[in-house]
Amino acid sequence: MTDNDAGRAIVLDVIGLEREHVESGLAPNIADLVADGARADLQSPFPAVTLPVQSTLATGQSPANHGDVANGEYDRENDTAALWERDSESRDRLWESASEAGLTTGVFCFQHLIGTTADVALTPSPIEDEENNILEMNCWTNPDGFYDELEAEYGHFPLHTYWGPGANEESTAWILDAAREAIDRYDPDLLWIYIPYLDYAGLAHGASSDELREAIGVADELVGDFLDFLRADERWGETAVNVVSEYGFHDVDTPVFPNRALREAGLLSVQDDGEGGEELDLPNSRAFALVDHQVTHVYADEDVVDEAREALTGLDGVERVLGEEGKKEYGVAHPNAGDLVCVAERSGWFQYYWWFDDANAPYYARDMDIHAKPGFDPVELFFGDEGLVSLDASKVGGSHGRADVDGFYGLGGPAAPDSVPDDVDARTVAPTLTDLLDIEVETAFERDAL
Template sequence: MTTEPDDDGTTTTAGGTTSAGRAIVLDVIGLEPDHLDRGLAPNIADLVGEPARATLEPPFPAVTLPVQTTLATGRSPESHGDVSSGEYDREHDVAAFWERDRADRDRLWETASDAGLTTGVFCFQHLIDTTADVALTPSPIEDEDNNILEMNCWTNPDDFYDDLREELGHFPLHTYWGPGANEESSTWILDAASEAIERHDPDLLWIYVPHLDYDGLRHGSSDELDDAIGVVDDLVGEFIDGLRGDDRWDETVVNVVSEYGFHDVDTPVFPNRALRDAGLLSVMDDGEGGEEVDLGSSRAFAMVDHQVTHVYTDEGSVDDAREALAPLDGVERVLGGEGKVEYGVDHPSAGDLVLVAESSAWFQYYWWREESDAPYYATDMDIHAKPGFDPCELFFGDSGLASLDPTLVGGSHGRRDCEGFYGLGGPAAPASVPETVDARTVAPTLVDVLDIDVEMEFETDPL
């Protein structure tokens, strides 16, 4: 592969030396090398031989959006700016999850499309308005109170969801996240991807397969998770059988990647409670009898995301916030300026402080201590209203759809050591890969395998 060094030390891809005609990326969340070693995923093991399997080293934080953007851009969070699955708008004092625009952050499915390939992507984050030729992301029509009026998906082409609905029925949103989350959504996504292959024949297709994430978070290492591995392996096996039967199989490489693995956890940590006790976080009436955090009046606020927390402070309050948070049981490190550089999240979007949990701990966003003081959305499925990721939404609650019992959560991720799986299979795949693969290597390797010229600067060379 030919590369050209840039002033900042990165490399610009200028084409590859090996070529496949089609690349399929299966993002099987939570898959780990041990799952194949223990014989729990025979279909994936059959596809990806041992010399072509590796441990994936995710970026920090090893949570959904930072990892997805790293996989698709070949760059680290401190470069591409997705340092969390949420974003805090300092100017307007608003914290929001899953709502950031992709802006000018082109990912491989966009740049490869510009380079002349037909590209597709299913259910990755921030897909609305992507220029991928075939794309789908759930986008239900809601009223002003976030009640779903009609199930819908945003797609390229515009009428693609209408076609899918006729073939497969509506996207099963209630099984995609929440207490009813199960394999039905992964089945629908893979079936829709098969339809995309038949109708649009993409040269590069990225597919998000979420099923393992549910039981990884619910149960951690468990019989339930082992059963879920078998379920998703069967689904992947059926999808691969369909690929094997089409006329492009001989030119196909399949990249199986998992974003991250899980740690078993038993210690929920509440940084916003500690900030409130220290007089740094303020609350106000939410209008329905509960307490809402008052971001505008708070001197410090913690935006939690699994095992990582970004702490945003007013000028002059950083040391007070550190003093309140560092002693908490379950906090391993409090990263300041030098720590953020060390961990690769030194970006303006990052918190003034970044908390890293111990391997058996995770962060919950709660600032109240009595359930009667919880804000109205705490027991709802309301991922956009909550200023932090809430895995308790995977459990039915006593007084609402979502539980308020954080002790139910059995697994989490986000630390640098939440290693996942990487593998290449199919007739056009390389015969072997290194034992460990940096997540930043995935995009340049796909460019190399497909032998295309793209306008992207990568931080690593291909495998």
């Protein structure tokens, strides 16, 4: 790719960034880093949601192979559903395989980092009580004492600005400060950094909103400050900076409630949550929907799959209901996938609610409780009238997941090539990094390097 191999690769994962944002002048610092010929549209895998895309970027494999087909997971054996809690031991992600190849590696704020073998790593891990109430902010880090040193210098990681109705640029600034400290202290050869700020405006307000355009400028300024730090570092001459984004946004105005449809069809059961609300009763439900932005995995008993399909087909905002052949077509034919997979129309998105009256919402519905809810809840970005977060799904202005809005891919820095193809498959990012760094790993990439 270049006359000289890069001695260091920095990956900036700027969520929600699109090529048009860079080329229209909204992100001048990123545009200055990445020359015209080194910019591309990034083709995300389906579903274009956080964990499936992150695993594809970091492994070079598709969801059908790495198995991360959603942000959530349904455990068929134990009849439980949860978000963000899948075991990470089976993954061979680039920062781990590069470490085995002899490089010093780092990664910040990707999903499922606890226990990673990266030399320097950080992910939020607050200390909670038995009811998931946060007792103290904390982060899991490698090495063990790294977070204590960061907290002494920058204060606790601002979790309240990382997600929820108070989400803002403060958490992104903290992550980039921590990344600077990692470079100063541990000098990683590969450093992968999650930059979340655009996600909030994209989800809350949508792709064409003024709020998103303003957020692009804020994120670009933060990235620009970090790039200035890199340029002053003695290793800048051997550095290749990879700018990626995981997905782009749609404007949406149609929330879809598949669990309500399944309940009306007599397939989903509820029970008293102990506080006067209706809790999902998974053991006695014959079908339920694990929602995830514009994609929903529907898990159903074998004898009611057709009934579930009938209940979901034709709902306003639903474009397709995929069966076995459809899952193969969309690249999610994996045991972790639902028996059916619903794809929203461009203006639609899926919400997990199964109750018909907000008075019957479960106790956690109005809280920011990402693990208790059996589905991703973007309404957590809005303050509620009766609790911390709203129950008004009509507030949500943006969504993603259909994989038909490209993200961004670009290469810049002294050790980066000056051109890339016009379109880049997300599966080529990991092999391209190994090529840049001139290392061999055992990972079975599905695509060659650029």
